[in-house]
Amino acid sequence: MNLKRVGNQTVVFANPPVILSSYSVVGPMEAQGPLGKTFDKVWPDNINGEKSWEIAESKLLQEAMQGAIDQAGVPNDQIDFMLAGDLLNQIISSNFAARKLGLPFIGLYGACSTMALGMAVGSMLIDGGFARHVLVGVSSHHDTAERQYRLPTEQGGQRSLSAQWTVTGAGAVILGQSGAGPRIPAVTLGRVLDYGETDAGNMGAAMAPAIADTILNHLQDLQRQPTDYNLIASGDLGSVGANLTREVMQRSGTPLGPEYTDCGLLVYDQKQDVHAGGSGCGCSAVVFAGSIMQRLKAGELKRVLLIGSGALHSPTSSLQGESIPGIGHAVVIEA
Amino acid sequence: MNLKRVGNQTVVFANPPVILSSYSVVGPMEAQGPLGKTFDKVWPDNINGEKSWEIAESKLLQEAMQGAIDQAGVPNDQIDFMLAGDLLNQIISSNFAARKLGLPFIGLYGACSTMALGMAVGSMLIDGGFARHVLVGVSSHHDTAERQYRLPTEQGGQRSLSAQWTVTGAGAVILGQSGAGPRIPAVTLGRVLDYGETDAGNMGAAMAPAIADTILNHLQDLQRQPTDYNLIASGDLGSVGANLTREVMQRSGTPLGPEYTDCGLLVYDQKQDVHAGGSGCGCSAVVFAGSIMQRLKAGELKRVLLIGSGALHSPTSSLQGESIPGIGHAVVIEA
Numbered sequence: 112m113n114l115k116r117v118g119n120q121t122v123v124f125a126n127p128p129v130i131l132s133s134y135s136v137v138g139p140m141e142a143q144g145p146l147g148k149t150f151d152k153v154w155p156d157n158i159n160g161e162k163s164w165e166i167a168e169s170k171l172l173q174e175a176m177q178g179a180i181d182q183a184g185v186p187n188d189q190i191d192f193m194l195a196g197d198l199l200n201q202i203i204s205s206n207f208a209a210r211k212l213g214l215p216f217i218g219l220y221g222a223c224s225t226m227a228l229g230m231a232v233g234s235m236l237i238d239g240g241f242a243r244h245v246l247v248g249v250s251s252h253h254d255t256a257e258r259q260y261r262l263p264t265e266q267g268g269q270r271s272l273s274a275q276w277t278v279t280g281a282g283a284v285i286l287g288q289s290g291a292g293p294r295i296p297a298v299t300l301g302r303v304l305d306y307g308e309t310d311a312g313n314m315g316a317a318m319a320p321a322i323a324d325t326i327l328n329h330l331q332d333l334q335r336q337p338t339d340y341n342l343i344a345s346g347d348l349g350s351v352g353a354n355l356t357r358e359v360m361q362r363s364g365t366p367l368g369p370e371y372t373d374c375g376l377l378v379y380d381q382k383q384d385v386h387a388g389g390s391g392c393g394c395s396a397v398v399f400a401g402s403i404m405q406r407l408k409a410g411e412l413k414r415v416l417l418i419g420s421g422a423l424h425s426p427t428s429s430l431q432g433e434s435i436p437g438i439g440h441a442v443v444i445e446a
Numbered sequence: 447m448n449l450k451r452v453g454n455q456t457v458v459f460a461n462p463p464v465i466l467s468s469y470s471v472v473g474p475m476e477a478q479g480p481l482g483k484t485f486d487k488v489w490p491d492n493i494n495g496e497k498s499w500e501i502a503e504s505k506l507l508q509e510a511m512q513g514a515i516d517q518a519g520v521p522n523d524q525i526d527f528m529l530a531g532d533l534l535n536q537i538i539s540s541n542f543a544a545r546k547l548g549l550p551f552i553g554l555y556g557a558c559s560t561m562a563l564g565m566a567v568g569s570m571l572i573d574g575g576f577a578r579h580v581l582v583g584v585s586s587h588h589d590t591a592e593r594q595y596r597l598p599t600e601q602g603g604q605r606s607l608s609a610q611w612t613v614t615g616a617g618a619v620i621l622g623q624s625g626a627g628p629r630i631p632a633v634t635l636g637r638v639l640d641y642g643e644t645d646a647g648n649m650g651a652a653m654a655p656a657i658a659d660t661i662l663n664h665l666q667d668l669q670r671q672p673t674d675y676n677l678i679a680s681g682d683l684g685s686v687g688a689n690l691t692r693e694v695m696q697r698s699g700t701p702l703g704p705e706y707t708d709c710g711l712l713v714y715d716q717k718q719d720v721h722a723g724g725s726g727c728g729c730s731a732v733v734f735a736g737s738i739m740q741r742l743k744a745g746e747l748k749r750v751l752l753i754g755s756g757a758l759h760s761p762t763s764s765l766q767g768e769s770i771p772g773i774g775h776a777v778v779i780e781a
Contacts, residue, residue, distance in 0.1 A: 115575045116526065120550050122576050163766050191451065192635065199760065200535040202555045203768075206638060206758035210771045215455050215635040217567060218758075220537045220553040232552060232567070239574020240450045241457050259762075300527065300550040303541060423541035423553075425534065427594075431498050433538075436545045 115238070118332025120299050120325075127294040128237040130444065131185065131244070131285045133400035134178030136171050138253070138279030141389075141397065144379045149401035150280075151178055157254055157279050165199060168252035168281075169207040171393075172197065175281035175400070176208060176248040183244070183285035190214055190285070191242035194233050196225035197250045197392050198277075199259065204250050214246065223347050224301070225249045226282060226396040227419025227440040231298035233286045234442070248283030251391025260311060260426055273313040275349045275375055275390035276383075282396025293407045299329040299441040303423060307434045314422040315352020315375075315387055317435035322348060322420050323359035325439035329416065330365060337367050341412045344403065345439070346395035346420035347375035349388030374398035395419055407446045415444045450573070453667025455634050455660075462629040463572040465779065466520065466579070466622045468735035469513030471506050473588070473614030476724075476732065479714045484736035485615075486513055492589055492614050500534060503587035503616075504542040506728075507532065510616035510735070511543060511583045518579070518620035525549055525620070526577035529568050531560035532585045532727050533612075534594065539585045549581065558682050559636070560584045561617060561731040562754025562775040566633035568621045569777070583618030586726025595646060595761055608648040610684040610710055610725035611718075617731025628742045634664040634776040638758060642769045649757040650687020650710075650722055652770035657683060657755050658694035660774035664751065665700060672702050676747045679738065680774070681730035681755040682710035684723030709733035730754055742781045750779045 117123050135150045142153040152174060161167040172195065180190065193212055195205035196219035209216040221228040229247035236242045256277040257264045286295070304324055308317035322345050330336065337343060337360075348356060353373040360367045374395040375388035399417055406412045419442075424435040452458050470485045477488040487509060496502040507530065515525065528547055530540035531554035544551040556563040564582035571577045591612040592599045621630070639659055643652035657680050665671065672678060672695075683691060688708040695702045709730040710723035734752055741747045754777075759770040 113575055114578065116577075119523075165762055165766060166768075188454075196555065198536075200762060201533075201557065201758065201760035203758070203760045203763045206771050207763070207768070209638040209758075209773075210640050213637050216638050216773060217563065217635065218555040220531065220555045222536065228552065235571060235574055235576050239570055239576065240448055241570050241574065242451075243449065300552065302548050303544040303551050305545050423536065423538070423544075425536035425538045427500055427535060428538045428542070431500065433501075433542070436541050438544075438551060 120328045121297055121332035123297045124238040126238055127296040128234045128286045129290050129292045129294050131287045131290050131292050132179045132183035133284045133404045134175050134182055135282045135397040135400040136174045136280060137397055141278055141280050141378060146378060146402045149405055150397060164252055164254040168250050168255050169204040171281040172204050172208040172248055172250035173211050175283040176212060176246055179283035179285050185244050185285055190244045190246050192217055192236055193246045194219055194229040195248050196220050198256050221438060222421030222423055223390055223392050224419030224421030224438055224440045225392045227417055227442050230442045231300055231440055234295045234298055237286050237288055243288060245286045248281060249392040249396045250281035251277050251393035253277045253279045256391055270386055271312040273351045273387050275314060275387045276385035277391035278378060278389045278394040280393035280397040282400035284400060293444050293446050295442055296445055297443045299325055301325040301439040303436045303438050305434050305436040309434045311429050313351060314390060315349040316355055317422050318348055318420040318437035319352045319355035319359060321437035322418055322439040323356050325418055325441050327363055327365060329441045337370055340370055340414050340416045343371045343416045345373045345418045347390040348373045348420055349375040351387050407444060410446060413446050417442045455663045456632055456667035458632045459573040461573055462631040463569045463621045464625050464627045464629050466620045466625050466627050467514045467518035468619045468739045469510050469517055470617045470732040470735040471510045471615060472732055476613055476615050476713060481713060481737050484740055485732060499587055499589040503585050503590050504539040506616040507539050507543040507583055507585035508546050510618040511547060511581055514618035514620050520579050520620055525579045525581050527552055527571055528581045529554055529564040530583050531555050533591050556773060557756030557758055558725055558727050558729060559754030559756030559773055559775050560727045562752055562777050565777045566635055566775055569630045569633055572621050572623055578623060580621045583616060584727035584731045585616035586612050586728035588612045588614045591726055605721055606647040608686045608722050610649060610722045611720035612726035613713060613724045613729040615728035615732040617735035619735060628779050628781050630777055631780055632778045634660055636660040636774040638771045638773050640769050640771040644769045646764050648686060649725060650684040651690055652757050653683055653755040653772035654687045654690035654694060656772035657753055657774040658691050660753055660776050662698055662700060664776045672705055675705055675749050675751045678706045678751045680708045680753045682725040683708045683755055684710040686722050742779060745781060748781050752777045
């Protein structure tokens with residue numbers, strides 16, 4: 112059998128899947144950020160009339176997924192798989208969204224890397240001939256994440272300067288075998304690395320080694336340089352993690368230039384007082400589904416590397432003194 | 447492109463992936479059950495010298511995965527993906543096992559359906575030409591699950607008769623493109639169904655509709671009857687859920703005969719006082735990796751349908767009054 116692999120970790124597609132549509136739904140704070148105009152739908156507040164933040168998060172995801180379906184104009188019976196994940200325990204936002212949509216469902220967990228993970232797995236399902244269309248979507252919500260991972264939101268505690276702000280938002284795409292839209296020619300799935308960071312208020316530092324590892328493996332597998340990309344965007348490392356990634360890449364002899372940025376640095380304005388930047392599954396998802404997709408379609412970007420970054424801890428593992436494992440999954444997107 | 451799909455939900459492989467090895471590790475209670483002699487490794491107690499039940503669960507999974515790797519005799523650099531999941535918040539058992547193994551990692555969440563989900567996705571990655579070998583493994587642990595989902599284990603509270611006992615165990619398989627071993631010719635991924643069951647002490651009832659739906663769709667897609675299988679084994683419906691599944695199938699005009707059973711009914715003896723049976727990701731994983739694989743290899747079983755069953759709730763969703771969505775993923779295994 113013809114193996115669609117190059118190097119150690121990279122898959123190269125025979126028929127690169129097409130991103131037929133993308134849709135993003137965000138909360139008011141994300142709408143007030145620098146990318147505000149690039150989102151498809153904005154909620155007036157973080158709960159939008161739902162009875163809990165958790166139900167609201169699932170609704171965000173449903174709306175993003177339905178938006179992507181409607182925009183692609185693909186009938187539900189031609190969508191062969193729904194791939195979704197989120198940060199909540201047992202990924203309930205995704206499970207409850209899947210209950211509404213009624214599609215064969217593959218639940219994923221990759222923390223904040225889940226959008227890239229879903230796009231990577233979904234692309235393999237398309238290119239392998241297992242699906243005509245695949246729906247991929249993820250969500251996060253500031254208030255559900257904060258009270259699950261850290262402190263009661265009502266407490267209003269002081270956050271450390273390395274802390275990131277969980278994006279309230281959901282992004283979704285429809286992948287197809289053919290049609291008009293940016294294509295996914297290759298993906299690089301990441302390994303879990305852990306250099307001992309234990310501070311859940313410094314996830315950027317926990318994730319940076321894994322992100323650098325994935326970028327380095329990706330470039331080596333395809334014999335490319337960072338400048339072969341117009342944009343290399345990590346998921347949500349924030350300022351601390353993005354700087355560390357630059358440093359690791361520099362020391363590895365493959366410095367990143369101005370083509371490198373981080374979705375967590377793009378989504379909020381410094382004036383919004385989010386400290387190190389945005390985070391959450393929704394962060395890279397809404398930046399990709401909005402701004403990056405628009406720039407690809409406009410021809411402003413020709414080739415993008417999106418590296419979803421995930422901090423794979425739980426409150427339980429942190430309370431038990433375990434350090435935070437990180438992972439990075441990379442997806443190439445070409446206009 | 448040639449689409450490898452039949453009917454609505456079923457994928458049929460061009461080159462059915464081979465199960466090159468399987469390995470199971472269980473706790474003492476599972477070893478005392480009727481399948482005790484079929485497991486590869488038995489722990490003397492549920493913590494085995496680790497500092498917490500959660501760390502112990504991750505160790506169980508590592509041991510099962512390493513066992514499957516060793517048994518297959520495949521070098522690590524020829525295992526292209528590790529697929530894993532478990533019941534713990536943010537699937538930490540799997541994340542920490544992935545940290546040790548260092549393989550490109552796809553985290554899955556399908557509650558107790560995760561072994562079947564992993565085998566289904568892993569088979570697609572093999573058949574699609576994206577991997578030479580895929581490692582799939584899942585775990586569950588009575589004490590980690592009980593305190594996370596229900597009550598403090600120290601409390602020793604009365605359990606309802608419909609409640610199931612979470613299996614302390616981990617199972618893993620190595621899938622490959624070729625070689626000796628049972629093959630996976632087809633898989634049917636399930637949809638999420640929810641008929642309103644809210645009792646986390648009655649997961650069998652919550653999951654039964656989705657399991658029946660997947661079995662019916664599978665049989666219809668392949669134009670088969672239940673008797674075309676020597677064994678149809680649901681993951682962990684227990685006595686309540688298995689009886690309900692029989693009833694739904696009967697009313698749908700496709701009654702299940704003696705070929706149907708449930709891994710949750712096989713793993714413990716009635717004398718072990720587990721009430722409705724076993725549950726947890728590890729339940730179907732260790733029954734499959736042990737007993738079912740041995741019977742396939744011995745020629746006693748020719749064709750098996752394994753339907754992983756998942757209850758997709760969380761303690762948060764249950765406390766907020768939400769009902770429990772169910773899912774079933776089916777994998778065909780032929781000797």
